[in-house]
Amino acid sequence: MIKSLDDLLAKLTRAPLSQETVNSIFQETQVAKEAFSKYFIFSKNCYMRNLIHRTDAFELLVICWEPGQQTPLHDHNSSAGWMLPLDGTISETRYRVQPDPEPHFVKVSSQPAREISYIDDFIGMHVLHNDSGQRAATLHVYTPPISECRYYDFQTLATRTATMRYHSQDGVTCS
Numbered sequence: 277m278i279k280s281l282d283d284l285l286a287k288l289t290r291a292p293l294s295q296e297t298v299n300s301i302f303q304e305t306q307v308a309k310e311a312f313s314k315y316f317i318f319s320k321n322c323y324m325r326n327l328i329h330r331t332d333a334f335e336l337l338v339i340c341w342e343p344g345q346q347t348p349l350h351d352h353n354s355s356a357g358w359m360l361p362l363d364g365t366i367s368e369t370r371y372r373v374q375p376d377p378e379p380h381f382v383k384v385s386s387q388p389a390r391e392i393s394y395i396d397d398f399i400g401m402h403v404l405h406n407d408s409g410q411r412a413a414t415l416h417v418y419t420p421p422i423s424e425c426r427y428y429d430f431q432t433l434a435t436r437t438a439t440m441r442y443h444s445q446d447g448v449t450c451s
């Protein structure tokens with residue numbers, strides 16, 4: 277079992293980051309949510325991306341969600357992403373583009389994320405949303421780190437490239 281954040285970082289740093297290894301690392305992760313408390317930084321303005329650690333191979337961050345906050349529909353720019361709920365409940369709705377007769381998005385699944393979830397661009401795109409009425413916090417690994425992704429407009433399928441930013445790093449709010 278992985279019981280501390282240091283152990284989790286050591287495992288992620290040493291392991292070859294295939295889907296299988298990150299899955300098994302997250303499955304072994306039983307770190308108390310209190311260990312992440314310095315990364316629990318919330319804002320009424322937007323969901324908060326709080327960086328724990330970044331290398332060329334991966335980034336580990338805590339996303340903090342006030343009630344009602346959600347992401348745009350987005351892809352992951354060829355990265356692989358895992359999510360582990362730390363506190364509260366986040367829901368995920370996945371979409372694919374249906375090509376016929378006119379291209380449009382179709383909902384593939386929608387459910388509260390209660391355990392490890394995985395996504396990449398082959399699986400589809402998604403929206404993460406906090407419908408719970410309570411604050412929530414989720415732990416994310418992306419490999420490689422995502423510097424840019426695409427946001428999608430449901431009606432037009434138009435895309436907008438977004439530069440990813442952190443709202444805090446190592447517990448310190450970014451200016």
Ligand SMILES: [Fe+2]
Binds near residue numbers: 350351352357
């Ligand atoms: Fe995502």
